[in-house]
Amino acid sequence: MNKKQAQIESHHFPWDHPRFRSWIAVARACQLMQQTLTRRLTHLDVKPPHLDILVNLYRFDGITQQELARKLLVGRSNMSMLLPQLEKRGLIERRGDARDKRVLRLSLTSAGRTLTEEAMEIQTALIENSHGGEPIEDCVKVAESMERIIATLLKEDDLAAGG
Amino acid sequence: MNKKQAQIESHHFPWDHPRFRSWIAVARACQLMQQTLTRRLTHLDVKPPHLDILVNLYRFDGITQQELARKLLVGRSNMSMLLPQLEKRGLIERRGDARDKRVLRLSLTSAGRTLTEEAMEIQTALIENSHGGEPIEDCVKVAESMERIIATLLKEDDLAAGG
């Protein structure tokens, strides 16, 4: 009898494992949060992917497309698709770097900064709201858990990329 | 001075709020987990969306496309796109219900069940692995937090749908 059969026959389905159930809940919460945020941002004509970009430009002015992609955990090509849209809307600027002619340095325009502040308020309100009465300390503990998981997964990523 | 300006000028950026930071960590962890799972499932030619479907058919045999979509928090059209693929691969079956000629009842084939078990082992292993030394009790607390958030967001969803 192999391991799989033992699992099945003793009713140890994945969804009986506490960690599995926990993670499914995390994933579902993320999905719902994303969908709700999408709805609340419609009137600004901004979607979560755009907001992620805008917020990072708000924090890190002059960042590079590559750096931005890394922070967002997406591919470079994704930035190449989305950034021109935001540029055409006059929300961001892309200026070539004088020293390194490969890179494009990104920054928010005045309009972009205003829009970002509006959108961030919506996002913050949604998060505060949906967390209802969760004690701050609990959130901090969740954050610590997640950071550890992120670290583990990033280590795996390095292995995959390096091997 | 309005609220937004007060926030900005006193350096209360969103990323300074514990709940905001916590949620960003959750979102990033989810994203990384999804990407890692995608890589680990490639050799089975299965992607997370497919696996979600398969696991739910594994648990709930004879489920309807609509019910499945609801469980997965996706639109019906999504199921209409994905299910025929799995059917063509011989992993699932769709049989019309005799009493209600609108619905299609879904079930795994033998091959589908086998593949699902393989994939679930990979997913379970990834979750256990990435959670490293997180105590089970912490995971349970995280799950409870997430369930509360899910409940809150679902209530909002109902309001949005009902209004």
Next chain:
DNA sequence: ACAATTATGTTCATGGTTGAACATTAGAAA
């Protein structure tokens, strides 16, 4: 200096997801 390697950004084909419009069927109301 020259060649090879690495890094940045773009393009393209593919695939998942959505919402709106549609057809069919069930169920409720008249």
Next chain:
DNA sequence: TTTCTAATGTTCAACCATGAACATAATTGT
């Protein structure tokens, strides 16, 4: 019954995301 309403599944166009292939530029090795 007949009509109206609601539910189920499909199709379609649009969008985001990805990875591979490519072009350009910087860096390293010889």
